[in-house]
Amino acid sequence: MNHRHLLPNEIDLLVDGEAGFGVAPLRAHIQECPECRERLEDARVVVDALESLPHFAPDSRLADRVMAQVPVFVPAHVAARDTVRRWLPQSAAARVAAIAVAGVSAFTLTIGMIWLALQGDAVVFVTGLLGDRVRTAVTSAARDLAVALLGDAALSALQGLGAVGASLLFLAFLLGAVGTIAGIRRLAVASRRA
Amino acid sequence: MPRALDLANLPDADVVALALEGREAAHRELIRRYERPVFSLVFRMVRDRELAEDLTQDTFVKVLSHLDRYRADFKFSSWLFKIANNVAIDHLRRRQLDTVSMHGSPNAVTVEAQESTRFDVADAAENALEEMEAKELGSAIERAIAQLRPEYRSCIMLRHVEGRSYEEIASTLDLPLGTVKTYIHRARHELRRALEHTRE
Numbered sequence: 160m161n162h163r164h165l166l167p168n169e170i171d172l173l174v175d176g177e178a179g180f181g182v183a184p185l186r187a188h189i190q191e192c193p194e195c196r197e198r199l200e201d202a203r204v205v206v207d208a209l210e211s212l213p214h215f216a217p218d219s220r221l222a223d224r225v226m227a228q229v230p231v232f233v234p235a236h237v238a239a240r241d242t243v244r245r246w247l248p249q250s251a252a253a254r255v256a257a258i259a260v261a262g263v264s265a266f267t268l269t270i271g272m273i274w275l276a277l278q279g280d281a282v283v284f285v286t287g288l289l290g291d292r293v294r295t296a297v298t299s300a301a302r303d304l305a306v307a308l309l310g311d312a313a314l315s316a317l318q319g320l321g322a323v324g325a326s327l328l329f330l331a332f333l334l335g336a337v338g339t340i341a342g343i344r345r346l347a348v349a350s351r352r353a
Numbered sequence: 354m355p356r357a358l359d360l361a362n363l364p365d366a367d368v369v370a371l372a373l374e375g376r377e378a379a380h381r382e383l384i385r386r387y388e389r390p391v392f393s394l395v396f397r398m399v400r401d402r403e404l405a406e407d408l409t410q411d412t413f414v415k416v417l418s419h420l421d422r423y424r425a426d427f428k429f430s431s432w433l434f435k436i437a438n439n440v441a442i443d444h445l446r447r448r449q450l451d452t453v454s455m456h457g458s459p460n461a462v463t464v465e466a467q468e469s470t471r472f473d474v475a476d477a478a479e480n481a482l483e484e485m486e487a488k489e490l491g492s493a494i495e496r497a498i499a500q501l502r503p504e505y506r507s508c509i510m511l512r513h514v515e516g517r518s519y520e521e522i523a524s525t526l527d528l529p530l531g532t533v534k535t536y537i538h539r540a541r542h543e544l545r546r547a548l549e550h551t552r553e
Binding site: 167168171174201202204205206207208210212213214215216217218221222224226227228230231232233234237280 | 369374375376380381383384388389390392393396405409410413414417418459471494495509512514516525534537538541542545548
């Protein structure tokens with residue numbers, strides 16, 4: 160038997176359950192030396208007591224108190240990603256279908272816009288043609304009405320004045336309308352008194 | 354966003370990543386995982402429940418407010434314990450509480466407060482004698498821990514209550530590996546001496 164007793168750090172090695180080349184002789188010594196065996200047992204009692212110590216529980220409101228002081232910030236890219244995810248279906252199959260429909264719709268719209276852009280000249284021509292026809296029809300109807308009311312000679316004189324003439328015509332019409340309405344009202348009031 | 358049950362199964366690094374995305378549930382999961390170990394470490398360091406609550410709260414506020422500083426190649430729990438230990442040690446240094454009365458918190462000013470801050474740790478045992486011995490040992494070990502230097506206390510708690518390796522403890526406390534081994538060896542020696550009477 161090796162008469163050198165184990166050093167404190169060697170006892171620690173055995174307590175910690177270390178394995179390795181240098182540990183085997185220590186274990187062999189323990190088998191043969193009651194004093195070192197007792198020292199090892201004392202050390203293990205302390206370690207066992209330490210490892211049996213419980214965890215203490217803090218107040219149940221600890222998390223709430225902590226979170227009241229911790230600023231929780233959602234980065235912009237995470238917020239954007241969350242917004243997109245809210246619009247997507249939950250299941251993978253539904254997501255694939257939604258993406259496929261969106262893709263087809265986008266493709267169709269793009270083709271349509273390109274076609275329209277290529278047909279742009281024809282669209283502009285047709286729109287202008289329709290506008291001309293409407294303007295011609297309205298002007299003709301207004302002229303016919305003015306001739307019926309004023310006669311050719313008066314209309315020709317007003318046309319000669321241009322914009323001033325049109326304004327005078329309109330003003331005359333307005334005054335006539337207001338005067339007529341006022342006269343009719345006076346007659347109605349007078350007839351009621353009578 | 355993973356559900357609450359899924360969060361519990363995620364490793365720390367993943368929960369931290371979710372917390373950095375602004376998920377409050379991830380922050381709360383980190384608190385749930387480590388509130389007991391952190392509180393236990395701090396409580397055994399400062400020996401005052403109310404103070405330990407405040408220091409534990411400070412620890413989590415510091416950690417969660419600076420999650421962007423956490424490096425994934427370092428264990429989250431080690432980083433958390435490092436901050437908890439620093440918070441406790443800083444307080445002890447300010448208050449110069451290297452030794453603590455076994456009769457309760459030094460901050461306790463009434464009999465009721467002293468009683469509430471004494472350590473009486475219950476332990477399950479098979480018969481009355483063993484239960485009595487276990488209680489005595491349990492309380493004796495807590496009192497003996499209270500007599501240790503704060504640095505020894507941190508090391509012995511992290512080693513045997515939290516089950517950390519020597520290398521993790523050295524990394525957590527920013528100490529050389531040899532120093533950690535020395536502190537633990539001395540702590541065990543002092544605890545053995547303090548508990549000798551219970552071995553009769």
